[in-house]
Amino acid sequence: xxxxxxxxxxxxxxxxxxxxxxxxxxxxxxxxxxxxxxxxxxxxxxxxxxxxxxxxxxxxxxxxxxxxxxxxxxxxxxxxxxxxxxxxxxxxxxxxxxxxxxxxxxxxxxxxxxxxxxxxxxxxxxxxxxxxxxxxxxxxxxxxxxxxxxxxxxxxxxxxxxxxxxxxxxxxxxxxxxxxxxxxxxxxxxxxxxxxxxxxxxxxxxxxxxxxxxxxxxxxxxxxxxxxxxxxxxxxxxxxxxxxxxxxxxxxxxxxxxxxxxxxxxxxxxxxxxx
Amino acid sequence: xxxxxxxxxxxxxxxxxxxxxxxxxxxxxxxxxxxxxxxxxxxxxxxxxxxxxxxxxxxxxxxxxxxxxxxxxxxxxxxxxxxxxxxxxxxxxxxxxxxxxxxxxxxxxxxxxxxxxxxxxxxxxxxxxxxxxxxxxxxxxxxxxxxxxxxxxxxxxxxxxxxxxxxxxxxxxxxxxxxxxxxxxxxxxxxxxxxxxxxxxxxxxxxxxxxxxxxxxxxxxxxxxxxxxxxxxxxxxxxxxxxxxxxxxxxxxxxxxxxxxxxxxxxxxxxxxxxxxxxxxxxxxxxxxxxxxxxxxxxxxxxxxxxxxxxxxxxxxxxxxxxxxxx
Numbered sequence: 312x313x314x315x316x317x318x319x320x321x322x323x324x325x326x327x328x329x330x331x332x333x334x335x336x337x338x339x340x341x342x343x344x345x346x347x348x349x350x351x352x353x354x355x356x357x358x359x360x361x362x363x364x365x366x367x368x369x370x371x372x373x374x375x376x377x378x379x380x381x382x383x384x385x386x387x388x389x390x391x392x393x394x395x396x397x398x399x400x401x402x403x404x405x406x407x408x409x410x411x412x413x414x415x416x417x418x419x420x421x422x423x424x425x426x427x428x429x430x431x432x433x434x435x436x437x438x439x440x441x442x443x444x445x446x447x448x449x450x451x452x453x454x455x456x457x458x459x460x461x462x463x464x465x466x467x468x469x470x471x472x473x474x475x476x477x478x479x480x481x482x483x484x485x486x487x488x489x490x491x492x493x494x495x496x497x498x499x500x501x502x503x504x505x506x507x508x509x510x511x512x513x514x515x516x517x518x519x520x521x522x523x524x525x526x527x528x529x530x531x532x533x534x535x536x537x538x539x540x541x542x543x544x545x546x547x548x549x550x551x552x553x554x555x556x557x558x559x560x561x562x563x564x565x566x567x568x569x570x571x572x573x574x575x576x577x578x579x580x581x582x583x584x585x586x
Numbered sequence: 587x588x589x590x591x592x593x594x595x596x597x598x599x600x601x602x603x604x605x606x607x608x609x610x611x612x613x614x615x616x617x618x619x620x621x622x623x624x625x626x627x628x629x630x631x632x633x634x635x636x637x638x639x640x641x642x643x644x645x646x647x648x649x650x651x652x653x654x655x656x657x658x659x660x661x662x663x664x665x666x667x668x669x670x671x672x673x674x675x676x677x678x679x680x681x682x683x684x685x686x687x688x689x690x691x692x693x694x695x696x697x698x699x700x701x702x703x704x705x706x707x708x709x710x711x712x713x714x715x716x717x718x719x720x721x722x723x724x725x726x727x728x729x730x731x732x733x734x735x736x737x738x739x740x741x742x743x744x745x746x747x748x749x750x751x752x753x754x755x756x757x758x759x760x761x762x763x764x765x766x767x768x769x770x771x772x773x774x775x776x777x778x779x780x781x782x783x784x785x786x787x788x789x790x791x792x793x794x795x796x797x798x799x800x801x802x803x804x805x806x807x808x809x810x811x812x813x814x815x816x817x818x819x820x821x822x823x824x825x826x827x828x829x830x831x832x833x834x835x836x837x838x839x840x841x842x843x844x845x846x847x848x849x850x851x852x853x854x855x856x857x858x859x860x861x862x863x864x865x866x867x868x869x870x871x872x873x874x875x876x877x878x879x880x881x882x883x884x885x886x887x888x889x890x891x892x893x894x895x896x897x898x899x900x901x902x903x904x905x906x907x908x909x910x911x912x913x
Contacts, residue, residue: 426857520771566769
């Protein structure tokens, strides 16, 4: 049963990933093209999910939004993991004081709630941020700000490995620190890095959705799941066009699929880092 | 193994070899934890938390001061709008303004003000930041309190149901409920409650549920799979007696840590909920500050929030250490 569930989840994720990557080919229209004669149109052959209040095709916008959210969340997660690995390795392979300094910095960075940090950092940026820049800023900030949690886990693992007998032997044999890091320590960290990467992806997807709902995420006209969800602030429109709920349904489907792949690790940590 | 657990073991007539094995495991676990640096004496914990708190004030204050100092519009002075003042006089006034607000000087002044409780003046709302915080904190605190109570009740009940019954169907149902709420952005949950004119605290509870459930389930599973408890269950001791007399005491340190983490998480979740649903708390204030680029307000709030979060973390950490040492 569990295996079947995992296979189904993997199939869903592959399908969504393919749709995201092939959005340009699949989408009938460009995400910003306006049909001004048909705003808020219901679902039809011409517009499979209807149009929004600016007359843009919902289906095309959902495909492009999927590409933004599904492709960039893993990219931001990768940035976080790389930063965390770099600092943890640099601190772990050096003296005790470097380790303590890193621990202090991660404590400080984890003290401030994410959402608050994003609100402040987005407020510092210019009001007329271009859509592409807003994507880079939103996911870049997530990538840079989210390194604290994995860094703490990597540091603990490196510290454990550094006290092992075989590593002492390697150091006594005169092997250089970076060679030890690449050949001896990395195989131990790889599984943790992959697990953290998997946990950060849904966390970033959820964070982008919350930011988009607040109007602090990806800027219009570029669509993301976050700014498409902002339409839910007008529930009276749902009755006329239930396809407004499509981004939420797709987001939930992806989250549940990610969850089904790794139920235990997911539940432990996703809510810890996401808001 | 705590003295209480030992007494409970005798009370429940648990075989001595099971008690001995648990005692040996507990000693080995504590020794390994001490050697790996995971536990430290109470005073060390207290000291390190105090140092962290001071560092947070210094680093947070510096960042806040730097953001306010270099925010757009800080370099303008009221005389800029006076056409009677000559360009040379204006240049001299700007130079004086810059000299008086060099970052280190500005930082020292900002920090001294913050220590006295003066976090500056909101440019947008034309009120002292301290006064605004005093008005808004109780609203957020009420939402967090009721949301956390609900989250613990729901998450705890779900975790207990999943662990105690040992039925695959119930466990799967608990995972499904938790997973369902984890998949919904908290802001969407809040919007649903808002449009049905329901109170918002349950939305926060449902958003907290997966986190509480995830950790409590693991804690309870570890606890309920111990030989002493298996023996107690096999002798027909009721679930509530076991929960009250064994489980709660055994996992107290972890519960304290989870409570602290849950509070911080609840605060993070409360921000979008308040901002979207128009609740006049800290979340709405932060969004107002961000939209109007009110840097003194945002930075004052950031400093206060970081301090509160670090304080909660420190109290949780010290209490965990205290409970752990006395367990």
